[in-house]
Amino acid sequence: MMPNKKQMYDKGKVVIGLCILVALMTFPFWFNLGKAAPPPDPKLSEKAKAAKECVMPKAYMTSEHMQLLNEWRDTVVRDGKRIFVNSSGKKFNMSLSSTCLDCHTDKAEFCDKCHNYASVTPYCWDCHIDPKEAK
Amino acid sequence: MLEKALTGTKKYYGWMTALLAVIGVGFACYLWQFSFGLGITGMSRDVSWGFYIAQFTFLVGVAASAVMVVLPYYLHNYKAFGRITILGEFLAVASVTMCILFIFVDLGQPTRVVNVLLHPTPNSILFWDMIVLNGYLLLNIVIGWKVLEAERNNVAPAGWLKPLIYLSIPWAVSIHTVTAYLYCGLPGRGFWLTAILAPRFLSSAFAAGPAFLILLCMIVRKLSKFDPGKEQIQSLAKVVAYAITVNVFFFLCEVFVVFYSNIPEHMDHLKYLFVGLHGHGVLVPWMWTSMILMVVSIILLVNPVTRKNETVLVVACITVFVGTWIDKGLGMISGGFVPNPLHHVNEYVPTLPEILIAIAIWAIGFLVLTALFKIAVTIKEEVAGLA
Amino acid sequence: MKSSRRRFLKIAGISALGLGAKPVLDVLASSSETAAPKTTKGDNVLSAKRWGMVIDTRKLQSEEDLEPMIEICDKIHNIPKFENKNHEIKWLWAEEFKHEFPMQEPDFLDDRLKHMSFLTLCNHCEKPPCVRVCPTKATFKREDGIVLMDFHRCIGCRFCMAACPYGSRSFNFRDPRPFIKETDPNFPTRTKGVVEKCNFCAERLAVGKIPACVEVSKGALTFGDLDDPESEVRKVLRSNYTIRRKPALGTGPSVFYIV
Numbered sequence: 001m002m003p004n005k006k007q008m009y010d011k012g013k014v015v016i017g018l019c020i021l022v023a024l025m026t027f028p029f030w031f032n033l034g035k036a037a038p039p040p041d042p043k044l045s046e047k048a049k050a051a052k053e054c055v056m057p058k059a060y061m062t063s064e065h066m067q068l069l070n071e072w073r074d075t076v077v078r079d080g081k082r083i084f085v086n087s088s089g090k091k092f093n094m095s096l097s098s099t100c101l102d103c104h105t106d107k108a109e110f111c112d113k114c115h116n117y118a119s120v121t122p123y124c125w126d127c128h129i130d131p132k133e134a135k
Numbered sequence: 136m137l138e139k140a141l142t143g144t145k146k147y148y149g150w151m152t153a154l155l156a157v158i159g160v161g162f163a164c165y166l167w168q169f170s171f172g173l174g175i176t177g178m179s180r181d182v183s184w185g186f187y188i189a190q191f192t193f194l195v196g197v198a199a200s201a202v203m204v205v206l207p208y209y210l211h212n213y214k215a216f217g218r219i220t221i222l223g224e225f226l227a228v229a230s231v232t233m234c235i236l237f238i239f240v241d242l243g244q245p246t247r248v249v250n251v252l253l254h255p256t257p258n259s260i261l262f263w264d265m266i267v268l269n270g271y272l273l274l275n276i277v278i279g280w281k282v283l284e285a286e287r288n289n290v291a292p293a294g295w296l297k298p299l300i301y302l303s304i305p306w307a308v309s310i311h312t313v314t315a316y317l318y319c320g321l322p323g324r325g326f327w328l329t330a331i332l333a334p335r336f337l338s339s340a341f342a343a344g345p346a347f348l349i350l351l352c353m354i355v356r357k358l359s360k361f362d363p364g365k366e367q368i369q370s371l372a373k374v375v376a377y378a379i380t381v382n383v384f385f386f387l388c389e390v391f392v393v394f395y396s397n398i399p400e401h402m403d404h405l406k407y408l409f410v411g412l413h414g415h416g417v418l419v420p421w422m423w424t425s426m427i428l429m430v431v432s433i434i435l436l437v438n439p440v441t442r443k444n445e446t447v448l449v450v451a452c453i454t455v456f457v458g459t460w461i462d463k464g465l466g467m468i469s470g471g472f473v474p475n476p477l478h479h480v481n482e483y484v485p486t487l488p489e490i491l492i493a494i495a496i497w498a499i500g501f502l503v504l505t506a507l508f509k510i511a512v513t514i515k516e517e518v519a520g521l522a
Numbered sequence: 523m524k525s526s527r528r529r530f531l532k533i534a535g536i537s538a539l540g541l542g543a544k545p546v547l548d549v550l551a552s553s554s555e556t557a558a559p560k561t562t563k564g565d566n567v568l569s570a571k572r573w574g575m576v577i578d579t580r581k582l583q584s585e586e587d588l589e590p591m592i593e594i595c596d597k598i599h600n601i602p603k604f605e606n607k608n609h610e611i612k613w614l615w616a617e618e619f620k621h622e623f624p625m626q627e628p629d630f631l632d633d634r635l636k637h638m639s640f641l642t643l644c645n646h647c648e649k650p651p652c653v654r655v656c657p658t659k660a661t662f663k664r665e666d667g668i669v670l671m672d673f674h675r676c677i678g679c680r681f682c683m684a685a686c687p688y689g690s691r692s693f694n695f696r697d698p699r700p701f702i703k704e705t706d707p708n709f710p711t712r713t714k715g716v717v718e719k720c721n722f723c724a725e726r727l728a729v730g731k732i733p734a735c736v737e738v739s740k741g742a743l744t745f746g747d748l749d750d751p752e753s754e755v756r757k758v759l760r761s762n763y764t765i766r767r768k769p770a771l772g773t774g775p776s777v778f779y780i781v
Contacts, residue, residue, distance in 0.1 A: 176695075242678050243693065259656055259657040261681055323688065477689050
């Protein structure tokens with residue numbers, strides 16, 4: 001036979017603690033109420049618009065460009081191969097600074113727009129040079 | 136059992152708070168190092184390993200010394216050591232924790248440390264070092280915890296612990312051998328390229344570790360109702376006596392080989408350490424101090440009259456620990472890098488932030504050690520009905 | 523109470539597994555639907571089985587003779603210049619005979635060699651100790667013999683620096699960018715915390731150019747395939763006496779010096 005009276009020890013402290021916990025856990029939601037950031041609006045450069053097609057189809061690039069870059073860097077550095085032939089047979093030099101940024105000339109207007117929104121700070125730029133900055 | 140580390144005397148809380156303060160200071164320095172780079176240390180292109188790796192090398196030895204308590208008890212039934220195996224194992228846990236932390240703060244790109252797991256490279260001794268260190272840590276945590284728990288519950292330890300305990304014995308030897316193998320297989324570093332490096336590491340470890348364990352036993356005896364035992368301390372002291380003697384003997388072998396063969400490139404490193412080279416000799420007073428301390432400790436420990444006197448024994452253990460620490464923690468690294476492979480002499484002296492980070496890691500080790508010892512000693516007090 | 527709580531946790535755990543299984547399987551199953559892209563080497567790439575270099579010290583007397591080579595290497599590879607000698611980064615530099623060949627200096631060395639400056643660089647050994655010790659294969663030997671650094675993978679443990687018998691490697695103790703005089707946009711800089719060294723201009727070989735130091739050496743440096751008996755570098759080695767640095771260590775250096 002189970003006892004009818006159930007007792008919660010330190011009820012006051014537990015409830016206060018729980019309230020603080022819930023407040024902390026939901027902080028981002030209630031603190032940012034009404035301050036939704038506008039969706040990112042990357043702008044293609046003139047050269048990119050003229051090229052019409054990126055190295056790979058747009059959908060793939062949007063979701064997997066980092067994976068592509070990782071494959072590129074291993075292939076260039078470790079296998080010594082620098083030419084990328086995409087599924088349409090077009091050849092590209094596998095280089096962030098001299099291929100990607102050659103077309104997407106304005107990093108701040110294109111790459112950084114989404115990266116800043118998603119709070120992503122890729123450290124590529126610690127080493128790889130943005131041709132615009134180098135000038 | 137963990138809750139036993141959360142309660143204690145005022146002194147206990149004070150000690151733990153002081154350690155946390157030291158850790159805080161060192162952590163702040165590490166944040167600076169993380170953002171600036173290893174340039175805040177005294178390391179250079181020529182002496183590319185310094186204080187951090189030296190501390191790691193020394194502490195691997197201290198960790199391995201747990202085997203000196205485990206082996207006699209489990210393999211040779213030396214019942215007396217049954218009282219203190221847990222102390223040896225917990226010392227090993229604290230030491231290996233410090234080793235891993237020292238390696239971590241020494242990395243130039245610590246966020247990439249997972250690469251060692253993602254790209255396993257069996258030809259690299261660092262890969263094996265990672266395996267044996269983490270394995271040893273896990274072994275000692277599991278063995279120590281479960282054996283202590285069994286003691287508290289007044290039952291025999293579970294059967295599956297036995298094979299793990301037997302495994303921990305060669306594993307202890309392996310952690311320090313592998314660490315020695317980091318150094319003694321490098322063709323360009325004549326000071327380290329010697330077969331006797333691994334034996335010397337082990338002998339110095341089996342001197343420093345048990346010496347420190349003796350000091351810890353005496354502190355435990357003073358601060359609690361659990362007495363590790365006079366016989367246990369004396370047995371450990373005998374281990375230290377022979378280990379330090381062998382260590383000094385091995386070193387003298389090195390001296391003979393180097394100076395009798397008269398090969399300039401080999402002599403240069405010992406000359407740099409003990410008399411200075413090309414006007415540089417910042418380590419000379421340290422090395423001679425280390426030698427004197429180690430010889431004094433041999434005299435005090437081999438002689439039964441002085442060894443049995445526990446006050447003198449404390450002095451002897453301190454001299455062993457400091458002497459071997461200077462030998463491994465200061466002399467060994469600089470000695471290997473100076474002069475560099477092109478025979479330039481560029482000295483290394485650690486900087487203040489570097490030292491503060493190192494002290495903080497020692498403090499973390501002491502924190503872990505104090506907590507674990509508090510648990511073990513409290514349980515032993517309870518079991519003996521002394522609490 | 524115990525059994526119902528345990529039941530609840532069991533059910534919760536299995537549900538979590540069940541709910542999580544499909545997305546995980548989806549991710550694993552999905553592969554690129556596009557036709558597989560390929561990667562190749564460029565048409566004009568220079569290739570070899572084992573790249574090597576011969577330095578004719580008879581054509582390089584003083585430190586001034588070495589300057590153009592050291593300068594071009596520093597320039598095209600964005601080598602920083604630090605005031606603090608501890609942090610110095612050098613891929614190609616000058617040393618005297620007694621430092622270049624420490625165990626080989628005879629007592630009465632001829633005057634020409636005694637005061638000469640020798641070009642010092644990574645030897646791109648056949649059996650490199652640095653590659654043997656690297657725990658992540660960030661330092662690796664390519665199929666053409668070049669010992670290369672993968673700066674993306676390096677964890678900065680500096681084991682390779684301890685292993686190198688020639689002191690050829692440098693570590694980035696701090697961010698190098700503020701200390702680079704003129705950034706060359708065609709080659710990346712490095713970041714703090716990684717090791718670097720001469721790369722035999724692998725980026726130039728990939729586009730059909732010989733290493734920069736060889737190009738400006740006015741014939742003092744010969745570069746070629748040591749495995750090809752008809753290469754220029756083998757011809758030079760057949761007709762001249764050469765020495766290498768610390769040959770007794772068995773590393774098999776690929777850099778030879780005509781003295």
